[in-house]
Amino acid sequence: MSEANGVPPGITSAITTAADGDVAKGVALPDVVAQQLKALLEAGHYDGVKLLLEPVQEVDIAAAIGSLPRTLQALAFRLLPKDEAIEVYEYLEASVQQTLLERLRSGEVLELVEEMSPDDRVRLFDELPAKVVRRLLAELSPAERRVTAQMLGYEAETAGRLMTTEYIDLKEFHSAAQALAIVRRRAQETETIYSLYVTDASRHLTGILSLRDLVVADPEERIGDVMTREVVSISTDTDQEEVARVIQRYDFLAVPVVDREQRLVGIVTVDDVIDVIEQEATRDLYAAGAVQAGDEDDYFQSNLFTVARRRVVWLLVLLIANTGTSAVIASQKGVLEQVVVLAAFIPLLIGTGGNVGAQSSTVVIRGLSTQRIQTLGPGAAIGRELVAGALLGLLMVLVVVPWAWQVSGSPVVAGAAGISLVAITTLAATAGAALPLLFDRIGLDPALMSAPFIATATDVAGVFIYLHTAAWLLGRFAVAGPG
Secondary structure: OOHHHOOOHHHHHHHHHHHOOOOOOOOOOHHHHHHHHHHHHHHOOHHHHHHHHOOOOHHHHHHHHHOOOHHHHHHHHHOOOHHHHHHHHHHOOHHHHHHHHHHOOHHHHHHHHHHOOHHHHHHHHHHOOHHHHHHHHHHOOHHHHHHHHHHHOOOOOEHHHHOEOOOOEEOOOOEHHHHHHHHHHHHHHOOOOOEEEEEOOOOEEEEEEEHHHHHHOOOOOEHHHHOEOOOOOEEOOOEHHHHHHHHHHHOOOEEEEEOOOOEEEEEEEHHHHHHHHHHHHHHHHHHHOOOOOOOOOOHHHOOHHHHHHHHHHHHHHHHHHHHHHHHHHHHOHHHHHHOHHHHHHHHHHHHHHHHHHHHHHHHHHHHHHHOHHHHHOHHHHHHHHHHHHHHHHHHHHHHHHHHHHHHHOOHHHHHHHHHHHHHHHHHHHHHHHHHHHHHHHOOOOHHHOOHHHHHHHHHHHHHHHHHHHHHHHHHHHHHHOOO
């Protein structure tokens, strides 16, 4: 290709590389594709765009289009072949999908939405205004409208909202040869063909078999004799996190979804579960940092006012809670006036307590997520962290007490710091384990009881323990020993 063909020389090498047989479909770097795509679109070389994108995977094309300025996104999308455009659209971020809906013609939008897989269509509708959803639903074909309305009727973040209705179901009386013919006929319109489901005349799920089992079976053998009748399934109201755990536990590529009458209504595939895992991990991390995740979980695309609103709520709660520390210090100002050097060790003690509590809360929250805590038992988990906190305190005492004695020149201050340190680390580890478990027991998200809250609680308790321990030791010392 050369400039005579309408493509600038600087772009020729990138297109040649993308089209090279040695670069398999999908190996082209998304960033490189995005840069060259933008340059070609701005130069108006649309044939070059088609050649550039031809060997690129749909997910990478979606990433490249998503990185373009909004004025170029619709143009790039229109240059895609029809079948490829549907797949690319399903990989786009929700905000880009909405932008394209606004910029494409009405007929293009309807065709796009009609051809989407049901689960991706429902995910898109969840992001659109209700008025737009009603209009698009009314324009869908009766079959697609019925499926979409049914899935939208299930609660958010359940298997019913996550599943797809594109699967292959067989009957027990089918022969292996008949079943293979059905798979060949329906493979193009089905999300996955590696797991095949067997239903009776009322669509009740009666068995399952893999594509491998079907291929190696005798052509005349009945499906009822080949299939496995012990089927692991989930219900339409199963929480999406539990769906992810089922697929992980059994190493499934897909898991069948049944309604209350045990009728097969859809399947959840592993690619959708990966999205769920990412979404839930994002929420837990936001909660661990005392940041509200928001409905769309896209923190970095939110405006600054939204960002501030999400963060200020918890910061105000923590600020109010931290006034407890100030109140404790004010109540013991007599002790601090008597031995001013006591104040030097407050940051060390409360910082250590916060760190130990954060560690314990992190491992317990993760244990709840992976269900390891359920195996161990809440009581054993709390007891384990209590002992760990005490051991940590005793180990740190070996360093803190000699140092505190040297800095303060007082064995009483060093003793107060050492005793308080053991008490604080034990309390912090226990609270870090117990509070997330308490939240989980009462039905709240245990991630809410995360590092900032544990640190704040241990700050108040730590200062209280330290200053009261110091006051007690000073009183004993003043009576028993020299002034």
